[in-house]
Amino acid sequence: MASRDTLSPSALRRTLGLLRPHLPGQRLLLAGGGGLLLLEVVFRILEPWPTKLVVDAVTRSLGADLGEPGPTAGVQLLLACALAAVSIIGLRAVCNFGATVAFALGGSRIATALRARAFDHVQSLSRTFHGTARSGDTVQRLVADVGRLQEAAVSAGMPLLVNVVTLIAMLGVITWLDPVIAVVALAAVVLFALSSPRSSSRITHASRKTRRSEGDLANIAQETLAGMTHVHAYGMEEDRAQHFRGSNARSLKDGVQAKRLAAGLERRTDVLVGVATAAVLFIGGLRVVQGAMTPGDLVIVLTYLKTAMKPLRDMAKYTGRIARAAASGERVADLLDVTPDITSPAEPTPLPRTVRGELEWRDVDLSFVPGVPVLDRFSLHVPAGQQVALVGPSGSGKSTLVALALRLVDPDQGSVRLDGIDLRRLDVGELRAQTALVQQEAVLFTGTVEDNIRHGRPGATDAEVARAARLAGVDEFTRALPEGMRTLVTERGGSLSGGQRQRISLARAFLRDAPVLLLDEPTTGLDPENVELVSRAIEQLSRGRTCLVVTHDAQTARRADRVVVVEGGRVTWDGPPQDAPLERVLEEETAGAGEQTALRSVS
Incomplete structure (x- = not known):
């Protein structure tokens, strides 16, 4: 060039x-x-x-x-x-x-x-x-x-x-x-x-x-x-x-x-x-x-x-x-x-008709900046149908695991697998069709509330969209909107509250009905009432699915089947929620955040 x-x-x-x-x-x-x-x-x-x-x-x-x-x-x-x-x-x-x-x-x-x-x-x-x-x-x-x-x-x-x-x-x-x-x-x-x-x-x-x-x-x-x-x-x-x-x-x-x-x-x-x-x-x-x-x-x-x-x-x-x-x-x-670095193979391995949702990160190394590893020989196995909460300091690599599961990035070394198949051997579109993502900041597009839910599965019927809205609690606030489900959403959903936007994002995931559910800080920044509403919807949504939830909230972590603590790009603790050192991890994270704030104010 x-x-x-x-x-x-x-x-x-x-x-x-x-x-x-x-x-x-x-x-x-x-x-x-x-x-x-x-x-x-x-x-x-x-x-x-x-x-x-x-x-x-x-x-x-x-x-x-x-x-x-x-x-x-x-x-x-x-x-x-x-x-x-x-x-x-x-x-x-x-x-x-x-x-x-x-x-x-x-x-x-x-x-x-x-x-x-x-x-x-x-x-x-x-x-x-x-x-x-x-x-x-x-x-x-x-x-x-x-x-x-x-x-x-x-x-x-x-x-x-x-x-x-x-x-x-x-x-x-x-x-x-x-x-x-x-x-x-x-x-x-x-x-x-x-x-x-x-x-x-x-x-x-x-x-x-x-x-x-x-x-x-x-x-x-x-x-x-x-x-x-x-x-x-x-x-x-x-x-x-x-x-x-x-x-x-x-x-x-x-x-x-x-x-x-x-x-x-x-x-x-x-x-x-x-x-x-x-x-x-x-x-x-x-x-x-x-x-x-x-x-x-x-x-x-x-x-x-x-x-x-x-x-x-x-x-x-x-x-x-x-x-x-x-x-x-x-x-x-x-x-x-610019050459795409995430592409489907010429002859992708077909997924089985019924995807169980078993996830595995095997000896994964990943660095976005040379010499600064985000994940270091990281290994984690999530059986099909299990709900795993990922906790740990900011920057420890938790959200990167979600990106790897969606194949938004590929590992430098090691592999990420779905039902035992390396993701790099799968068709990218077929892989992502097996996952539903809910992020901290709900992403909405210009259109109606109904349109934004339908992004989860464009071919869904009106009845299926209405059911997803009901399960996510969207119908509770759309009844008060001028056009109901057909009310136009402004740019980035600015006309809705954070809780309302997050419930639309959850309805999209309900409609997707995928075997793997990925949640990245889904309740962060919400008021207590919306945290409770969103948490109930997540609990219902995650039943029978493989669920990976990145969270800084102890209550959300305790609802999971298993807690994994990620620090420095490695698993430092893995076990049942009742034994998890959540207080220590979350206290250290809060203290670290306070130190960073103090450093920024001094500089």
Whole structure:
């Protein structure tokens, strides 16, 4: 992968590589658009000929000897040329409209497919990626960068293609009319071709910096909005505003630099076109006086030159747009280049028809940071149907065991097994279908309460959803909501209390009806009344299932069949709840938390 601070010469090639897999499905549409573009070029070539015929005919009517036979000006000729001009311009406009619509539709479909592909890819990446990637920047790549590719394809790629074909055709006709003048036009094209790549490279580099700055800006905004409660509580408004203003200023500076470079390329091209036009006007005038050309020929050459030079002006403008799109394309390509580290095997081992739910961690080593082990030769066996409470200090690896059971991460050494089968041999989707997860912070999505419960099993009937809601106690508070179960949930469930959100999460687990239940601090942060309601629902939910509950609550731990104390990434105690050293472990954890708080306040 190219360094972020240097321009990769393959930026445009990488961008085209992103789009290539999605082109076959739009082949017919794009081919039709291409055919209309070629017709538009034909009509552009024909467009000045009625003017040439009129100028030459009028000149002959005034008594000039043009050195070649031809008609004189008459009403019929003038009318025919006027109608021809209108017809040619009208047909060219129709072709341009059809090509624009075809390419816009094809570009939109390709961009939609690319965005869906990128989103699916991001979802396939493990929590290792999501733990380090900036979510605001990732969203910027999925939305803004893909959108910029689509815009460039329609507003720059298609016109650039038209202009290149037009330029070649016009140069061919000018050469046929007068080779001397064609040399002048060709020299202008060559000078543009020599100066453009260096400018394009600098524009792409500046555009890459702009997109990176915009990603930083989006990330700061996303972090601040997501943590607005803490921002208000700790008076962080000015600090966050300074971060935002600094990133905003960098984005402005980088954006202005990219536009300045693009504008410079356009103005240099304007000067080049002006010099070429002046040269043709001078040389063409001499050629007419010498009798080598007719006045009509000079008119048509000047018209062609203007038409042929317009692509150079436009190419300068479109080069800047395409350079900026290439920078966006690189960002999307970088995202797609991230290799998922959690994948299903090519030939997964099928699970038995009835999964018992036996879990085992066998000699597991795991480190998120090299040299800092989270789990160290960790071994634990949970028989099918047993309820195990995991207690221990924060950072001892308890929640990591849940992540391993879901195969959100893989161990560095050792194995995690379900019913004796290594999880790495199972299809990831099939494995996760056998588990239900309830976290400390209930995750809700935009939609109704009913929709959020149905995420547990999308194919469930209304009756099954209603039963899950009743078992989790959701119906106790939805009866008071305006639309009941069909009440809309605001972003992240902000319109509901913590207990209500947790009961919806439990209803989702009830509906899942999986043999393995994973609970990660399900009652932390709830008031006593909701703790009791949630605990009762958990007790009913865990019956007959393998249940692993991570908790700091002694009462929750005593409800389990077995307590396992995890300290320093190892099991330090394992036995029945009545004998568990819960007071010692929880007191040490509380003291440790207090020491950390004191240290943070001193620093």
